[in-house]
Amino acid sequence: MNITKNMLPESKYGLKSPYKMKPTRIVVHNTANDAPAKNEIAYMIRNDKQVSFHYAIDDKEIVQGIPEDRNAWHSADGPNGKGNREGIAIEICYSKSGGTKFDNAEKLAAKFIAEKLKEYSFGIDKVTKHQDYSGKYCPHRTLDKGWQRFLDMISAELNNEQVEPSNDTINELKLLLDTLNEELKVYKNTITAKDSEISKLNKEIGDLKAKLDKVKDIVN
Ligand SMILES: [Zn+2]
Secondary structure (H helix, E strand, C coil): EEEEEEEHHHHHHHHCCCCCCCCCCEEEECCCCCCCHHHHHHHHCCCCCCCCCEEEEEECCCCCCCCEEECCCCCCCCCCCCCHHEEEEEEECCCCCCCCCHHHHHHHHHHHHHHHHHHHHHCCHEEEEEEHHHHHCCHHHHHHHHHHHHHHHHHHHHCCCCCCCCCHHHHHHHHHHHHHHHHHHHHHHHHHHHHHHHHHHHHHHHHHHHHHHHHHHHHH
């Protein structure tokens, strides 16, 4: 999965990411905006508000702004809240106007969250929403469209796990391909040799026929 990084400078850790963190959950948000992910992250980094989040995801791109082992301020559950201190915050973009761009951003977010659940060995119960921590109606459009529906999208991604072949498997296959190519070469050589034998034989037959014709002429 391709992640674009635009990381918060350490000089801003004090304001936006003061604590080390061991993630225990995902916290889902909607931006309530119509900007692409890279703008959301750039703005988060640039402004001097105490608001921060780890990832913004739009219909095309996943952009990271804060490392997963540092906290971010996004859940409005205070300096010691589980959301703010243990949650990987994910902002889904284009939620203000919705439409295809938002739908595709949700799809990409579901894929990404499924990856994270696998990576951290989290169950689907570790996918939480901003609303769980402060009562704010966020992720607003995802909630409008159905929270369970979004969880089901993540579960579907988990179930339709594509097994990527290991490097060992790829190397074995390459070796096998090389062997097959060698064997093919040998066969091709054999066929070429047989072809030249056949044309030699054909020539000999031709010579014999010519001789036979001469003998026939003499006899007649
Ligand atoms: Zn939120």
